[in-house]
Every structure is written in structure tokens, then in C-alpha cells.
Amino acid sequence: MPASATLSVSGICMAHDTSRSAHRDIPAAQSARNLAANVFHVLERAFDRVFGVAQNPLRQLGALGFYLFWIVSVSGIYVYALFDTSIDGAFRSIETLMIEQPFAGGLMRSLHRYASDAFALVIALHLVRELSYGRFSGFRWFSWVSGVPLIWLGLAAGIGGYWLVWDTLAQVVAIAMSEWLGWLPGFGDVIVRNFLVQATLTDRLFSLLVFLHIGIPLLLLLGMWVHIQRISDPMTLPRRNLGANLLGVLLVLCIGVPALSQAPADLARVPAELPLDWFYLFALPLLYRTSPGELWLLLALATMTLVLLPWMSGGRRPAPAQVDLANCNGCSRCVADCPYGAVVMQPRSDGRNHPREAVVVTDLCASCGICAGACPSSTPFRSASAFVTGIDMPQWNVSMLRDRLDQALTGLQGLSGSVVFACECGADASVLAQPGVAVLRLPCIGMLPPSFVEYALRSGADTVLVGACAEGDCEFKSGEELMRARLKGEREPHLRANVSRERLRIVSSVDPRELERALGELRSVSNGFESAHSSIRSRRGRVPGRSNA
Amino acid sequence: MPDVLRSDVLRYLGQAALYAVFALLIGYFSNSPRYRHLAPDEALLRLSFSHPGKVMAACRERGAAELEKMPANMRQSQDCPRERSPVRVSVELDGAPLYDETFAPAGLQHDGAAAGYRRLPIPAGEHRLRVKFNDDARIAGFNYEHSQTVHPVAGDVVLIDFAADRGGILIQ
Numbered sequence: 001m002p003a004s005a006t007l008s009v010s011g012i013c014m015a016h017d018t019s020r021s022a023h024r025d026i027p028a029a030q031s032a033r034n035l036a037a038n039v040f041h042v043l044e045r046a047f048d049r050v051f052g053v054a055q056n057p058l059r060q061l062g063a064l065g066f067y068l069f070w071i072v073s074v075s076g077i078y079v080y081a082l083f084d085t086s087i088d089g090a091f092r093s094i095e096t097l098m099i100e101q102p103f104a105g106g107l108m109r110s111l112h113r114y115a116s117d118a119f120a121l122v123i124a125l126h127l128v129r130e131l132s133y134g135r136f137s138g139f140r141w142f143s144w145v146s147g148v149p150l151i152w153l154g155l156a157a158g159i160g161g162y163w164l165v166w167d168t169l170a171q172v173v174a175i176a177m178s179e180w181l182g183w184l185p186g187f188g189d190v191i192v193r194n195f196l197v198q199a200t201l202t203d204r205l206f207s208l209l210v211f212l213h214i215g216i217p218l219l220l221l222l223g224m225w226v227h228i229q230r231i232s233d234p235m236t237l238p239r240r241n242l243g244a245n246l247l248g249v250l251l252v253l254c255i256g257v258p259a260l261s262q263a264p265a266d267l268a269r270v271p272a273e274l275p276l277d278w279f280y281l282f283a284l285p286l287l288y289r290t291s292p293g294e295l296w297l298l299l300a301l302a303t304m305t306l307v308l309l310p311w312m313s314g315g316r317r318p319a320p321a322q323v324d325l326a327n328c329n330g331c332s333r334c335v336a337d338c339p340y341g342a343v344v345m346q347p348r349s350d351g352r353n354h355p356r357e358a359v360v361v362t363d364l365c366a367s368c369g370i371c372a373g374a375c376p377s378s379t380p381f382r383s384a385s386a387f388v389t390g391i392d393m394p395q396w397n398v399s400m401l402r403d404r405l406d407q408a409l410t411g412l413q414g415l416s417g418s419v420v421f422a423c424e425c426g427a428d429a430s431v432l433a434q435p436g437v438a439v440l441r442l443p444c445i446g447m448l449p450p451s452f453v454e455y456a457l458r459s460g461a462d463t464v465l466v467g468a469c470a471e472g473d474c475e476f477k478s479g480e481e482l483m484r485a486r487l488k489g490e491r492e493p494h495l496r497a498n499v500s501r502e503r504l505r506i507v508s509s510v511d512p513r514e515l516e517r518a519l520g521e522l523r524s525v526s527n528g529f530e531s532a533h534s535s536i537r538s539r540r541g542r543v544p545g546r547s548n549a
Numbered sequence: 550m551p552d553v554l555r556s557d558v559l560r561y562l563g564q565a566a567l568y569a570v571f572a573l574l575i576g577y578f579s580n581s582p583r584y585r586h587l588a589p590d591e592a593l594l595r596l597s598f599s600h601p602g603k604v605m606a607a608c609r610e611r612g613a614a615e616l617e618k619m620p621a622n623m624r625q626s627q628d629c630p631r632e633r634s635p636v637r638v639s640v641e642l643d644g645a646p647l648y649d650e651t652f653a654p655a656g657l658q659h660d661g662a663a664a665g666y667r668r669l670p671i672p673a674g675e676h677r678l679r680v681k682f683n684d685d686a687r688i689a690g691f692n693y694e695h696s697q698t699v700h701p702v703a704g705d706v707v708l709i710d711f712a713a714d715r716g717g718i719l720i721q
């Protein structure tokens with residue numbers, strides 16, 4: 001029996017090793033995704049070092065999207081209050097705003113522009129990140145598919161904003177957009193006629209544009225709300241420092257380079273050269289390089305590909321969690337901990353003397369195993385024969401976990417050994433395996449019932465290291481946070497108070513070197529206390545803590 | 550300098566640098582690089598019209614026997630087909646043909662206006678434009694024609710429109 005064992009429970013984690021993912025992509029797409037995932041990894045590590053993990057913007061892009069949306073809204077309301085919704089007034093009112101209120105007005109207008117640009121950038125990164133980490137299929141299909149309309153709405157809102165200034169850029173954008181829409185059957189080549197001569201422009205049309213520029217962002221907000229419905233505790237605001245710094249940087253940009261209008265629109269002329277906001281108007285050059293029909297085709301294909309992606313990759317879904325009523329007492333801890341709202345409590349169906357029982361909504365289940373880690377029946381100090389808990393994963397259950405732990409503890413015999421429980425999606429903990437160090441990897445660290453830590457320490461391990469995903473960026477949303485709270489005793493099921501915290505360490509990082517460092521420290525401390533555990537007891541059969549019920 | 554302090558200073562410098570990159574990225578792509586919409590010596594010729602062509606067939610008086618057979622609420626003495634003629638447009642620039650196209654009337658019953666839109670950059674300077682319209686398919690050739698010399702400078706728009714109530718073809 002080797003003194004160390006790297007035991008991998010599953011291959012569920014997609015984010016941190018796309019080659020292991022369950023997807024069956026086209027090879028070229030797969031390798032492009034791998035490349036992108038690797039680029040993100042490198043960047044994230046670098047950003048971790050600079051910002052700290054919790055403040056790392058790359059780990060909260062969706063939350064930054066929400067935050068920027070609010071900045072855009074507030075600055076937009078300010079500008080709108082002083083905006084004149086008429087053809088003649090629009091351009092003038094914005095110029096007046098800049099002149100009469102160079103500070104507040106100018107700042108708000110520039111902020112409205114730059115925060116919108118930042119919004120587009122952040123959302124583009126959010127999309128590419130989720131894509132490259134393979135987070136679009138399986139139970140995530142809903143988040144993915146509901147994200148797609150947000151691209152259209154975001155672009156529509158941004159492009160619409162450029163019409164309202166009614167300068168030469170607005171004029172070009174309005175005409176290009178009408179040419180493009182005019183291609184659609186039923187619209188016809190008449191829309192563009194609204195923008196060809198000054199005489200045909202009406203204030204009513206302008207009011208309609210303003211109405212759209214308010215209505216579309218409201219739809220976008222609604223869409224954003226739908227987008228996060230499947231996540232039980234979505235992060236919709238960035239960490240405070242990051243948010244404040246970002247706003248500060250945007251304000252500096254607004255003061256340094258205020259957003260300005262072009263010359264007032266003049267329909268008798270076209271500007272030969274235009275300063276484009278590439279975040280929103282990238283399609284304009286595309287339109288004139290191709291044709292309205294081709295641009296429609298391109299966008300339709302891109303949209304379809306995105307929408308169908310969850311089903312194109314044909315990945316097989318790992319089985320959802322299963323409840324074993326005989327071991328469920330209806331405590332609802334699994335409901336409290338499930339990050340996707342995939343467990344609900346329902347009236348008891350088996351006649352046992354508990355009012356309620358847990359039921360898994362299989363469509364929502366991510367197979368993360370966090371519920372198994374939350375269930376009070378998941379304690380390894382139970383009968384050796386049939387270890388079944390209240391809610392568990394069919395392919396990798398807590399009984400298997402205990403077997404592997406037992407095996408690993410046997411391998412540690414005679415050494416002052418350490419057990420490392422690590423999340424598969426966090427740092428690659430397998431590099432830690434060596435004589436005296438047994439590594440057990442779980443789909444999510446939240447699957448680990450804290451009693452397993454006590455079990456390991458009482459059954460021969462000197463020290464236990466728990467490795468989780470980066471703080472606030474758990475592959476399954478909350479496994480890292482829950483595990484910390486359980487080990488601190490702040491959340492049920494908690495690690496019992498009499499377990500020596502000196503012999504335990506939890507590290508949240510995707511960097512294996514951090515795990516190595518923590519393990520080294522832990523082991524050097526533990527060498528200090530005389531190890532009563534080096535005399536190893538037999539595990540199978542007569543483990544001290546386990547009641548042989 | 551103690552290591553911790555130095556690494557903190559490095560961290561803050563790193564953050565400042567990354568925020569600066571972010572601001573530059575936003576500030577730059579918010580209005581650069583500039584997009585060239587027309588070559589420096591080009592003007593833009595636009596053709597845009599929306600015009601209902603002539604009704605294709607004249608109304609026909611219904612005979613008494615025919616009226617008798619119709620439901621009472623639909624008995625109208627005239628039967629007026631609603632289909633309109635497509636509109637054909639031909640444009641010549643300095644004697645060379647640019648467009649010769651026919652635009653179908655809108656609507657499922659072809660009873661709406663025909664509308665067309667074309668844009669084409671042309672060299673700035675003096676040009677002779679000759680525009681012909683036909684809004685009645687029963688006539689061969691064209692029933693409107695207009696020629697005009699235009700002098701667009703670079704960036705000017707030359708707009709060809711059609712308004713029956715203002716004498717037909719307009720070039721402005």
C-alpha cells in the first residue's frame with residue numbers, strides 16, 4: 001500500500017481543466033476553448049496577485065455588469081432631466097448641458113458614455129469566460145440561453161443612445177440602422193426616409209426614440225433579472241473596494257477626456273470620417289463592407305449558435321442528487337445550502353414521523369454534492385456496513401468518500417501524515433501527494449461533511465488541509481464559503497468545537513503553490529506536538545469514533 | 550524595506566497600472582480608430598422614394614345579375630381591382646447607366662406604395678444626372694424624366710426623390 005494516494009472522486013469540474021470536461025466538442029472548438037481557458041487562468045492568477053482574490057474583477061464580471069448598469073442608469077436619468085426631446089432641441093440641450101454645467105452635467109454625460117462602454121467590455125469578457133470554462137451546458141443552459149438576448153438588448157440600448165445626440169454621428173448611425181432594418185420584409189425601404197431630409201424629421205419620431213432609449217434598458221434590466229433566477233444567491237454587486245475604485249477610474253477618465261458631440265446633424269452632407277464607439281458601433285463598418293442582408297445573416301447565425309450551444313456540445317450530464325428517505329429527517333439543511341435552489345421541502349410521503357422531506361428538482365441540479373456535505377446523516381462515524389446518507393450523489397457518494405479516506409489513512413500508517421481534501425475545480429492538489437500526504441479530491445469542497453475532518457484527525461491523520469476554489473469564485477457558487485463557515489462552526493453542519501483547529505487549515509486558491517505552502521506550514525507546526533497518532537489503529541472494523549451500530 | 554511593505558507597494562502599483570490600462574482601453578475605443586465612411590473626394594448619391602404606382606386595371610361596372618348573386622352587404626356597383634403598378638427607375642450619371650430597377654408595390658395584394666432605396670458613393674464635382682420613372686406598367690418606357698447638373702463637393706449628399714405632387718422627380 002503506498003503511503004500516499006491521490007484519489008479523484010469524479011471528473012465533473014469543467015472550469016479548470018477543459019480537457020477533462022464532459023463536453024464532446026468539435027476538436028477545433030475544443031482547442032480554442034482550452035486556449036481561452038488557459039489565457040483566463042493565467043490572467044486570473046496574475047490579477048489575484050495584484051488585486052487579491054476577493055477583489056479580482058475577472059472573478060466578478062457579471063456583478064460588475066450589474067454595477068455598471070446602475071451607474072449608466074443614474075447618469076442617464078440626470079442627463080435626461082436636462083434633455084430636450086425635440087429635433088432642434090436635442091443637440092442644443094446637450095451642448096447647453098456641457099456649457100452651463102461643465103462639471104456636473106459634463107461629468108454625468110461622460111460617465112453615461114464611458115460606463116456604457118465599460119458595461120459592454122465587461123459583458124463581453126463575462127461571455128468569453130463562461131464560454132471558455134465550458135459553463136454553458138447541462139444545468140447551466142438557462143443562465144447561458146437567457147444571457148443571449150441581453151447582448152441584443154445591450155447593443156440596442158447603446159446604439160439608440162447615439163441617435164439622441166443628433167450630431168453627425170447620430171445621423172450616420174440612424175441612417176445605417178434604418179437601411180439595415182429596411183431589409184426586413186414588412187419594414188421596407190421607407191424607414192430610412194425619416195432621416196433623409198430635415199423636413200421629414202418630426203419631434204414625434206424623436207419622442208419615440210427617447211421612449212425606446214428608456215424602454216430598452218428597462219427590458220434589459222428585466223432580462224438581467226431573469227438571467228440570474230437559477231442561482232440562489234447571485235452576486236449582483238462587486239466587492240466594495242473594487243466598485244469604488246472602478247467608479248473613481250471612470251470619473252478620472254470623464255474629467256481627462258470628456259465625451260463630446262460631433263457637429264450638429266446636417267442631412268445634406270455625410271461626414272467622410274467618424275469617431276466610432278467600437279463597443280457599440282462595430283457593426284457599422286461591417287454593414288458597409290457587406291450588405292444589410294449579409295449582416296442579418298451573420299447576426300442570426302451567431303445568435304443561433306449561441307442559443308444552441310448548450311445542446312450542440314452533447315455533453316452527458318452527471319446524475320442529479322438523490323434523496324434517501326430512510327436517512328432524511330427533514331431538517332432542510334440541504335435546501336439552505338444548495339446553490340441552485342434544486343432541493344425543496346415537501347410533506348412527508350413515507351409516513352415517518354417528520355413533517356417534511358427533501359425532494360430534488362432534477363432539472364436544476366448541478367451535481368455538485370454540496371447537499372451531501374450539508375446533510376446531518378453524512379457523518380462517517382456510523383455503522384461500517386451500510387453508510388447511506390439523506391441526500392447524495394449516485395456516482396460519488398459519501399460512502400465512497402469514506403472508503404477512500406479509510407484507504408488513504410491506512411496508507412499513512414507509521415508516518416506523521418496529512419490528509420488533503422481538495423476541490424477538483426480549485427488548485428490541482430494532486431501535486432501534493434507524497435509519502436505521508438494523502439490527497440482526496442471532491443467535485444466541490446462543499447460536498448465534504450465537516451465530520452470527515454474530525455474523522456480523519458481521530459483516525460490517524462496528524463493534520464488536515466482543505467483546499468477550495470478561489471474566494472467568491474467557487475465553481476458551484478458557494479461551496480467555498482459554506483465550507484469555511486462549517487469549519488468555523490458558524491453554519492450547520494459544523495465542525496465540533498473540540499477538534500483542534502491547529503491541525504487544520506483551509507486554503508481558497510487555484511494556485512497549487514499556495515496549497516503547498518500551507519501544507520508545509522501545517523506539517524512543521526504539527527511536528528511540534530507529540531503525535532499520539534503515529535501509532536496507527538486499525539481502521540476498517542474498529543475505528544475509535546465509529547459506533548458499530 | 551520590509552518584504553511585506555514592498556509587496557504591498559508592488560500590489561498597489563500593479564493595480565494602478567491595470568486601472569490605467571482599463572481607462573485607456575475604454576477611452577481609446579470609445580472614439581478611435583476613426584472610421585472612414587467615404588473617400589476624401591467622394592460625395593454620396595442616394596436614391597430614395599416611396600410612391601404608389603398607378604392602379605393596374607380600371608374599375609368595372611357590375612351588371613344587375615352579378616350584383617344579385619352577391620351578399621347584400623357587399624353589393625357595390627363597381628369592381629375596382631386594387632393591384633398597383635410596380636415602379637421602374639432608371640438613373641444615368643454622366644451618360645452611363647447606374648441603376649435600372651423595378652420596385653414592387655408593398656402589401657400582399659400589391660396595393661401599397663413601391664419604395665426603393667439605394668446609396669452609392671460618387672466622385673465629387675460636376676455631374677449630369679438623368680433620372681427616369683415609370684409608375685404605370687401598362688405604358689412602355691417611362692412617364693417621368695428629369696435631368697439636372699449637380700455640383701456636389703466631397704461629403705455632399707445628392708438625393709433623388711419622387712413626389713407626384715411636386716412635379717415628380719426631385720434632385721436635391
Ligand code: HEM
Pocket residue numbers: 061062063065066123126127130135136140143144145147148150151154224227228231233234235236306475477
Ligand atoms: C447584461 C448582461 C449580463 C449581466 C449583467 C450578467 C450578469 C450575471 C450575473 C450577476 C451572474 C451570476 C454570477 C454569480 O453570482 O456568480 C451571471 C451568471 C452567468 N452568466 Fe451572465 N450576465 C450578462 C450576460 C451574459 C451573457 C451574454 C452570457 C452568455 C451568453 C452569460 C452567461 C452566464 C452564465 C452561463 C452564468 C452562470 C454561471 C454559473 O452558473 O456558474 N451572461 N451573469
Ligand code: SF4
Pocket residue numbers: 320321337338339340341342343360364365366367368369370371372
Ligand atoms: S448536488 Fe448541488 S445542485 Fe444538486 S441538489 Fe445538491 S446542492 Fe443542489
Ligand code: SF4
Pocket residue numbers: 323327328329330331332333334335357358374375376377390391
Ligand atoms: S439535509 Fe439531509 S436530512 Fe436534512 S432535509 Fe436534506 S436530505 Fe433530509
